[in-house]
Amino acid sequence: MNMNADPSPASLDRLFAALARSKFRGRFMLKEKDLSYLAEKGLDNVMQHARRFLSMRLFPAQIANDGKQTPLHGHPVFVAQHATATCCRKCLSKWHGIPPGRPLAKAEQDHLLGVIRTWLEKQAEAAGPVHTRPWMRQSATQGATGGGGLLDASPASQEFLQGRERQFAAFHG
Numbered sequence: 001m002n003m004n005a006d007p008s009p010a011s012l013d014r015l016f017a018a019l020a021r022s023k024f025r026g027r028f029m030l031k032e033k034d035l036s037y038l039a040e041k042g043l044d045n046v047m048q049h050a051r052r053f054l055s056m057r058l059f060p061a062q063i064a065n066d067g068k069q070t071p072l073h074g075h076p077v078f079v080a081q082h083a084t085a086t087c088c089r090k091c092l093s094k095w096h097g098i099p100p101g102r103p104l105a106k107a108e109q110d111h112l113l114g115v116i117r118t119w120l121e122k123q124a125e126a127a128g129p130v131h132t133r134p135w136m137r138q139s140a141t142q143g144a145t146g147g148g149g150l151l152d153a154s155p156a157s158q159e160f161l162q163g164r165e166r167q168f169a170a171f172h173g
């Protein structure tokens, strides 16, 4: 049983406290561009990207370019990975007690994705409400004729939205 794979809030707190004490880890933070991307895509979508990235670059037993597989920027998840020491198998081993050379168990995968998610949430919270309320942000920046017409409050779009909801309801049974 690996203590570091324990997903309890207390163990997450310990991890984040340790990361905050690291000069290297602590200097990673989301820039405005990342925060906007996160707000627009939504955390759930961004976490799907995270699962895809990590499935290719972190979860397998062997990674050809281990230590160099995670860019320093270009996607909020990359930044989160460096900040949380989930960037490569060497860092996983050192920080999370997960040895290299074997594939990650499902519980370990979920735990690490949870760490990344928590870090992204903390960053969005620290950045202020505009980033924690992506839909308000969209409706505020897109007029009635904007691309996101679903969210404006005009009667026509409300009707359209209700139609969509009916479609979805039918679709999902």
Ligand SMILES: [Zn+2]
Pocket (backbone or CB within 6 Å): 067, 085, 086, 087, 088, 089, 090, 091, 092
């Ligand atoms: Zn690393």
